[in-house]
Amino acid sequence: MTAAPLAAVRAPWPVQTALVTRRWLVDGVRMPWGLGVSVIQPVVWIVLFGSVFKAVTQVPGFGHASYLTFLVPGILMMTMLYSGAWAGTGFIDDIRSGVMDRLLSSPVSRSALVAGQLVQQLLLSLVQGGVLLLIGWAAGARYAGGPGGMGIALAASLLLAAAFCSVSAAVALTARDQTALIGISTLVVLPATFLSTALMPVALLPHWVEATARFNPLTWATEIARTAMSASVDSGVVVTRGLLLLALATVTYAWSVAAMRSYQRSL
């Protein structure tokens, strides 16, 4: 044999995860239209929703002086929801091309394959979120909570993104079909948006929507961002909703790793 095996032990889990993250980051940079759309989309939402619902501040019970200031935290979380819903498409591409077979027949940790892609998605989400807050500010929204409040809002957005990216990965690894993933994502994402407080305060929602919105992770994340970026932070909301999002992200990540193992068992 002319060449020797590369290493006596496989790469540690964090190194494998970082390598997988790097691969997806490079892939993302080489598909610039994807990055462009992910930044343009929330800007369109701010303009559209900001214009259409502008007059809502005059409705009794709205309780906020500026709809844009009210709207930006909601759009931030909607962005996480919509971006996260597509996260699984990369796995389907890998399954179809044969990349997944090569990776699974090598001594690579299955959870590193899932975690590496999730970290890439979260880095992308962080950039998206930061850009969105800047654009919102430029459009006229104001964040009385300052940098600390913005930091809390971004942290909440990452927990929400982690949960939805993981769900998308799990669905992708189970359905293994782009059309199915798109269909399921559309089915979930649009109702989740309108059954939350992302666009309207809870006081203006019909009773049954209000009751449903309480159990919606989009509402939890939006409430954190809204209070954190306001002049008076309700730490109870930040802690309770934050713990709920953390629990959801943990459970959905475990589901996505289980889906990867289940995918292999089905081969």
Place this chain on the structure above:
Amino acid sequence: MPSTLAVEAHGLVKTYPGRRGRPPVQALDGLDLAVPAGTVHGLLGPNGAGKTTTTKVLTTLSAATAGTAKVAGHDVSRDADAVRRAIGYVSQGTGADPLLTPRENLVMAARLRGAGRAAADERARELLARMGLHDEAGRRTSTLSGGTRRKLDVALGLVDAPRVLFLDEPTTGLDPEARASMWQEIRSLAADDEVTVLLTTHYLEEADRLADAVSIVDHGRVVATGSPVALKADIGAASLEDVYLHHAGRAWDAEAIR
């Protein structure tokens, strides 16, 4: 010829559960296999015969429903990680990320297997040179021709100096020149590098020319095994088509699906 077995399988059964009211599919039905180390062994059969399923079980991608198998001395179900360290797998699809360059694909594969940055760079350089990919090393994989991509797939399979290399239909879709080049590389792997090559193919000519021994797979079982010369001599056949007709009871049809 070395006497150690690089691959051995006994009574492999693989049953896929039926979906949407369809009956279960028995892809392997008691398959036995013995491949001496350092040889090229052809798994021969039409589409749907069970060749790819055999490869998936032996590469630990898929778990057998029953039976046992060892690759490079390790049990595929009890010691899957040791098997994965000892093998390279080139699937029917491409194993390379189309948006990365050949060099990036190779470096990443080497690093995932535990190589440091310098060692991974060095291994990538060696394999790019060996497979004649030096000029394409920095181009996006998606822009490469089919033959060049297939060479990259083989290079990815060789990244960790495997003792056993699984090649699943390595020349499907290649033009005659690219196919001849691939055959030369496969011969060199066994002859010069002592790599055991398990080659699945539905090209009888490929098996006849390349393999030290072939196993004819039909309906999930090996119905005949031996060197192409011996298999033909045993029944006085002129070609492997005739050998297939004799053992499978029907004429060779590469596209046949069970």
